[in-house]
Amino acid sequence: MGERGIGNCIGVVGLGLMGSSIIVSFLRAGYRVIALTPLLEELEIGTIRIREQLDLCAKMGLLPEKVDFFFDRYEVTADYGLLQQCGLVVECVIEIETIKKQVYELVEDHVFENTVIATNTSAIPISNLQKYLKYPQRFMGIHWAEPAYATRFLEITCGAATSVIIAEMIRDEAENWGKEPTLLYKDIRGFITNRLMYAVYREGFALINKGCISMAGLDKCFQHDMGAWVTLMGIFRRMDFMGLQDYLKTYHHLFPKLSNRQDVPQQMEEILEKGGRGIHNLTGLYPHTEDSVRKLEQDFSNFNEEIYHLSDRYRKKLNDLNL
Amino acid sequence: MGERGIGNCIGVVGLGLMGSSIIVSFLRAGYRVIALTPLLEELEIGTIRIREQLDLCAKMGLLPEKVDFFFDRYEVTADYGLLQQCGLVVECVIEIETIKKQVYELVEDHVFENTVIATNTSAIPISNLQKYLKYPQRFMGIHWAEPAYATRFLEITCGAATSVIIAEMIRDEAENWGKEPTLLYKDIRGFITNRLMYAVYREGFALINKGCISMAGLDKCFQHDMGAWVTLMGIFRRMDFMGLQDYLKTYHHLFPKLSNRQDVPQQMEEILEKGGRGIHNLTGLYPHTEDSVRKLEQDFSNFNEEIYHLSDRYRKKLNDLNL
Numbered sequence: 001m002g003e004r005g006i007g008n009c010i011g012v013v014g015l016g017l018m019g020s021s022i023i024v025s026f027l028r029a030g031y032r033v034i035a036l037t038p039l040l041e042e043l044e045i046g047t048i049r050i051r052e053q054l055d056l057c058a059k060m061g062l063l064p065e066k067v068d069f070f071f072d073r074y075e076v077t078a079d080y081g082l083l084q085q086c087g088l089v090v091e092c093v094i095e096i097e098t099i100k101k102q103v104y105e106l107v108e109d110h111v112f113e114n115t116v117i118a119t120n121t122s123a124i125p126i127s128n129l130q131k132y133l134k135y136p137q138r139f140m141g142i143h144w145a146e147p148a149y150a151t152r153f154l155e156i157t158c159g160a161a162t163s164v165i166i167a168e169m170i171r172d173e174a175e176n177w178g179k180e181p182t183l184l185y186k187d188i189r190g191f192i193t194n195r196l197m198y199a200v201y202r203e204g205f206a207l208i209n210k211g212c213i214s215m216a217g218l219d220k221c222f223q224h225d226m227g228a229w230v231t232l233m234g235i236f237r238r239m240d241f242m243g244l245q246d247y248l249k250t251y252h253h254l255f256p257k258l259s260n261r262q263d264v265p266q267q268m269e270e271i272l273e274k275g276g277r278g279i280h281n282l283t284g285l286y287p288h289t290e291d292s293v294r295k296l297e298q299d300f301s302n303f304n305e306e307i308y309h310l311s312d313r314y315r316k317k318l319n320d321l322n323l
Numbered sequence: 324m325g326e327r328g329i330g331n332c333i334g335v336v337g338l339g340l341m342g343s344s345i346i347v348s349f350l351r352a353g354y355r356v357i358a359l360t361p362l363l364e365e366l367e368i369g370t371i372r373i374r375e376q377l378d379l380c381a382k383m384g385l386l387p388e389k390v391d392f393f394f395d396r397y398e399v400t401a402d403y404g405l406l407q408q409c410g411l412v413v414e415c416v417i418e419i420e421t422i423k424k425q426v427y428e429l430v431e432d433h434v435f436e437n438t439v440i441a442t443n444t445s446a447i448p449i450s451n452l453q454k455y456l457k458y459p460q461r462f463m464g465i466h467w468a469e470p471a472y473a474t475r476f477l478e479i480t481c482g483a484a485t486s487v488i489i490a491e492m493i494r495d496e497a498e499n500w501g502k503e504p505t506l507l508y509k510d511i512r513g514f515i516t517n518r519l520m521y522a523v524y525r526e527g528f529a530l531i532n533k534g535c536i537s538m539a540g541l542d543k544c545f546q547h548d549m550g551a552w553v554t555l556m557g558i559f560r561r562m563d564f565m566g567l568q569d570y571l572k573t574y575h576h577l578f579p580k581l582s583n584r585q586d587v588p589q590q591m592e593e594i595l596e597k598g599g600r601g602i603h604n605l606t607g608l609y610p611h612t613e614d615s616v617r618k619l620e621q622d623f624s625n626f627n628e629e630i631y632h633l634s635d636r637y638r639k640k641l642n643d644l645n646l
Contacts, residue, residue: 123569145548152547180547182540190577192536193548196523198577200558203522213515217505219557224475224503225468225516227634231550232626233619234542235523236608240601241619244608246446248595251587254513254521260583264574272571278563285559285567296556296564299637303555306633311550314622 005169006087006116008032013103014092015046015076018120018146022092023074024053025149028063029177033074034082038093038103047076057149060305062178080110088170090142092120100124101132108134116170118142122194126159126187136161140170141184143191150308152315154179159187180315206259209266215285231311328492329410329439331355336426337415338369338399341443341469345415346397347376348472351386352500356397357405361416361426370399380472383628385501403433411493413465415443423447424455431457439493441465445517449482449510459484463493464507466514473631475638477502482510503638529582532589538608554634 010026011034012019023033037046058067075082083089089107093099100119107117117139119129126141133139141157154174158167167183174181184191190198200222208215229238239247271284278284279293288296333349334357335342346356360369381390398405406412412430416422423442430440440462442452449464456462464480477497481490490506497504507514513521523545531538552561562570594607601607602616611619 123572145551151551153544153551155544180543182536182544184536184540186533186535188530188533188535189580190573192530192541192544194573195530195577195581196526196541196545197549197558198573199522199526199581200519201562201574202578202581203519204558207511207515207518210509210511212509212511213505213507215559217507218515218519219559220503221476221478221505221515222519223554223557224634226520226549227554228468228474228476228627228630229623230553231546231630232623234546235520235527236538236542237619239524240607240609240611241623242601243603244591244595244599244601247591248587249446250513250517250521251524251591254518255525255585255587257512258518258522258525262578264571264578268567268570268574272567276567278565278567280566284563286563288563296560300552300555300564303633303637304551307551307554310626310629310633311547314626 005173007085009034009085009087011036011083011086011089011107011111012092013038013089013107014094014120015042015049016092016094017049018144018148019092020046020049020053021146021148022090022120022144023050024057025144025177025179027054027070027073028057028149030064031073034086035074035076036080036083037076037078038106040078043076043078050074050076053147053149056147060150060308062150080106083107083110083115084112086111086115088116088118090118090120095121095123097124097128100129104129104132104139114138116140116166118170120144122191125189126157127161130159130161137163138166140167141187141191142170142174147304150304152178152180152308152311153193154181155184155191155193156181157184157187157191201265202261203259205265205268206261231307232314328496330408332357332408332410334359334406334409334412334430334434335415336361336412336430337417337443338365338372339415339417340372341467341471342415343369343372343376344469344471345413345443345467346373347380348467348500350377350393350396351380351472353387354396357409358397358399359403359406360399360401361429363401366399366401373397373399376470376472379470383473383631385473403429406430406433406438407435409434409438411439411441413441413443418444418446420447420451423452427452427455427462437461439463439489441493443467445514448512449480450484453482453484460486461489463490464510464514465493465497470627473627475501475503475631475634476516477504478507478514478516479504480507480510480514524588525584526582528588528591529584554630555637 009032012023013036015037023035026033054067057063091103093103119141130136130139140162143155145151145153156167156171171181171183204218207213276283279288282288332355335346336359338360346358349356360366377390377393380386414426416426442464453459453462463485466478468474468476479490479494494504494506527541530536599606602611605611
């Protein structure tokens, strides 16, 4: 390994939407990338996807060089042998355990013993996948948000057999990826943000189903209350900001009232039973039309760009406060 | 009442920070305001506070007219008789039930039977306070976020005896206040966002106390994951956006694992026992210094202004989608 701990070359296996946007985030950060697809039919479409995402990234003003500069800094290939030069290999293939197992075997056959291997899974526990590794201590989860090149979020998750030292090295390295990496020392289901969000869903559905508020009303509340501060300070720093003294009383009277239900909310079950895929097949919790979906997607793309730049202006200052 | 349902004049009782920023939000929206303080010593400081907040509001570009224009559109007084001209009176006094009771009695002695009376309480159930009213059907909670003139959040809460028709009229009226009002049909403890946030705190503390992640790490996750979309779409529209299909499986395996604890997290209890008031006495969940607090407050003031304008550019489009 070079000075950077993982050297200057990173391998990414799997060139779906997520894989290609992860590749672009590494290119943006100055790495060379071996873009490997085990699917021959993905070689061509993968190349196109990376170009498209590079263009999007450039359009947002996030590339330190012109797009052309990056064209010879990645190689799209089906040859696992090229991974040998990589200090880190990130697996982004389909969420099927047997396929991931095959990928790890092939990767381990071709890389050095100290090459770090990571999975982008959000569905399978890291400790389960880790069992397929010959050298499991160098294996961990690295979980991006979409689009990977224009989001700060990054969860690095240790499996039961992961070396914490190696995971901390990757976390420190990830600071150079334009990320705000966080390290999960234990491989908990759902990682962090999913756990927190499901706690919100549970309480949210309970309030809706008690007739306290409509779904659109609840969304509005959260958008305009939490939305006004969470990007700046998270939830616990917000408590300090508000002064703490009212929380204890509220804890005492509110905690016993929160929903502890374990069953799936009925309206979710019904929508999913009829094959609901939200905006993707116009069947979801809200009514959607092709037109409204197009607008929402465009809005999100624009909003994401704006909030990314907005949070960037504050995060450096806030990181100083974290010391 | 005039065409607007509550006429053009609103009374606000209590000129603390919150009261004065609520007054400014009404002035901004074009109402005349009777700013009433039951505390003689607050008459002068209340006037100064309103001026200061008008200036801040103007600085953000939120006033439709020059500051001077508003100077004769409000009257600071200790005379409850002036409330007679108000179609709505909002109580913002200290969170002590006996004091609020006195205020309601005085207000009801001076206003018409159909004048709407609201409380800004976040601590006392609306149904409890409602008992002190002669005409309880016209009483409800209206809950702002600070600073009231530069936030969209507004929860309108029915008590057990509130007329839903009157509450809906106030909700519709509040659309003209530059707000995104939501109506809670039932008077639940903590209202909506507090309930949702305490569900997050419960799970968050559980994860921290299990050694999964640090507090700063958890905040970072939430800031950069949720922060990247919540202002745009809330939580349930986000589910539709992501496509729903993965949620059912996650529900099944995650719900049984979420924390159901009812006790106050130990670190909260410890800090509060030693009188911790977060940034206000430099004793909180995070370390703070006078310098870091000054920076955080300045950052929040700037951030709030930016996110307010940012969300404004999207909310109109999104409201169209809500139809």
